[in-house]
Amino acid sequence: MILGVDPSLRGTGYGVIRLARPHPAVLCQGTISCPATWPHSRCLVKISEILREVLREQHPTVCIVEGLFYAQNLQTAIVMGEARGAALAVIAEAGLEIFEIAPRKVKQAIVGYGAAQKSAVAKMVQRLLNLPKPPAPDAADALALALTHAHENSRHHLTAPKRV
Amino acid sequence: MILGVDPSLRGTGYGVIRLARPHPAVLCQGTISCPATWPHSRCLVKISEILREVLREQHPTVCIVEGLFYAQNLQTAIVMGEARGAALAVIAEAGLEIFEIAPRKVKQAIVGYGAAQKSAVAKMVQRLLNLPKPPAPDAADALALALTHAHENSRHHLTAPKRV
Numbered sequence: 393m394i395l396g397v398d399p400s401l402r403g404t405g406y407g408v409i410r411l412a413r414p415h416p417a418v419l420c421q422g423t424i425s426c427p428a429t430w431p432h433s434r435c436l437v438k439i440s441e442i443l444r445e446v447l448r449e450q451h452p453t454v455c456i457v458e459g460l461f462y463a464q465n466l467q468t469a470i471v472m473g474e475a476r477g478a479a480l481a482v483i484a485e486a487g488l489e490i491f492e493i494a495p496r497k498v499k500q501a502i503v504g505y506g507a508a509q510k511s512a513v514a515k516m517v518q519r520l521l522n523l524p525k526p527p528a529p530d531a532a533d534a535l536a537l538a539l540t541h542a543h544e545n546s547r548h549h550l551t552a553p554k555r556v
Numbered sequence: 557m558i559l560g561v562d563p564s565l566r567g568t569g570y571g572v573i574r575l576a577r578p579h580p581a582v583l584c585q586g587t588i589s590c591p592a593t594w595p596h597s598r599c600l601v602k603i604s605e606i607l608r609e610v611l612r613e614q615h616p617t618v619c620i621v622e623g624l625f626y627a628q629n630l631q632t633a634i635v636m637g638e639a640r641g642a643a644l645a646v647i648a649e650a651g652l653e654i655f656e657i658a659p660r661k662v663k664q665a666i667v668g669y670g671a672a673q674k675s676a677v678a679k680m681v682q683r684l685l686n687l688p689k690p691p692a693p694d695a696a697d698a699l700a701l702a703l704t705h706a707h708e709n710s711r712h713h714l715t716a717p718k719r720v
Contacts, residue, residue: 431646434720436628440645466633481604481642484597532676556596 393419395452395488395536397443398530399475401435402426405489405530406443408450409538415522416542419450421531432471436478443479454539455483458537459492459554480556491553498533501540557583558568559616560702561607561650562694565591565718567600569694570607572614573702580706583614585695596635600642607643611650620648620701623656623718642720649696655717657704662697 398405407421426435446452457476463469472512479515483490502516514532518525520539527535544553562569571585590599610616621640627633641691649652660670666680678696682689684703691699708717 410600431654433644433654436641436645437648440649463630463634466627466630469630470627470637470640471631473634474641476634477600477638477643478645479641480597480638481600481645484601485604490595490597 393450393452393454393469395450395540396445396534397455397479397483397496397535398494399457399479400470400530401432401439401471401475402428403425403530404408404442404475404529405441405532405534406526407471407527407531407535408452409521409535410448411542413480413495413535415520416539418521418535420446421527421535423528423530424481427460432474436474437456438480439475439478444486447483447488448532452535453488454541455488457490457492458554459494459497459536460494462495468505490556491541492547492556493537493553495533498536498540498541502536522545557614557616557618558705559610559614559619559647559704560698560700560705561621561643561647562697562701563603563643564619564694565596565635565639567594567694568603568606568639568713569692569696569698570610571690571691571699571702572581572610572616573685573699574591574655575601575706575708579684580703580720581685582685582699584610585691585699587692596638600638603639603642604646607646608650611647611652617652617676618656620705621720622662622697622701623658624658625703642687653690655705656720657701657708657717658716659697662704664688665707666700 404424408419409416499508500506514526517532572583573580586589661671664670678690
């Protein structure tokens with residue numbers, strides 16, 4: 393089982409998939425939403441708690457997080473890093489192997505186009521996972537990460553994924 | 557009791573002080589060191605584990621972290637954010653109030669000069685806390701944060717400290 397996580401202070405997407413025929417199965421997916429009025433630390437606690445719950449309930453063995461960041465400035469980068477740090481700490485503490493994949497590579501793998509829009513990713517994720525409707529944007533990104541890893545691992549590799 | 561934390565992926569400083577006469581007492585202090593060869597997630601787990609241990613043993617009620625960052629670039633900012641996120645999640649989960657103070661303000665309060673060198677801060681921290689020798693640099697920064705908060709709270713304030 394593969395956990396995909398797209399960490400962000402106000403809206404962390406997550407999703408767990410299990411490889412199956414004719415298509416992978418979604419075991420859970422969602423967005424960890426935190427109001428803009430909450431102090432950072434409260435958001436980080438919520439991110440830790442929800443992810444810990446997902447890990448306890450689903451027992452994924454490998455986690456994929458978004459690898460390259462396009463932060464607009466240093467302040468944004470630090471805040472993205474905070475969410476990522478809280479998430480990675482909990483996931484690594486549960487013993488999962490963690491890899492990262494660059495967003496462009498995910499879009500390339502899922503939509504076939506590295507600069508694809510978020511809505512296009514969500515629609516392809518819906519189709520690939522046979523979901524009744526497209527997942528919310530952050531959850532779709534997380535599921536796309538998990539799907540990309542599944543896809544890559546089904547082929548021979550010349551380059552190993554980057555461990556974080 | 558006041559916990560000061562200076563988060564960084566490879567060397568997080570921490571220290572707990574208790575207000576006392578003739579000078580505040582150091583209950584514990586140290587640096588959470590992680591080799592450059594470790595993946596980020598392993599460092600984040602160590603940061604979480606050690607801080608959780610400190611919280612369990614010392615029961616501080618308030619935490620001060622460094623507030624403003626001088627990251628050289630986006631990559632550095634994200635890595636600083638990761639360490640900060642892992643630390644804040646654990647500290648907030650334990651129920652502490654968390655405040656941040658800018659590094660310049662700490663140097664101003666401890667050394668009397670906002671651009672003071674690290675070694676000057678460590679020497680003043682040694683003197684103020686009556687320690688046998690200057691603490692290691694990262695631990696000294698953490699103790700300086702705790703001391704600055706103690707100092708500020710002993711006076712009347714026009715501006716409240718910033719909660720994170």
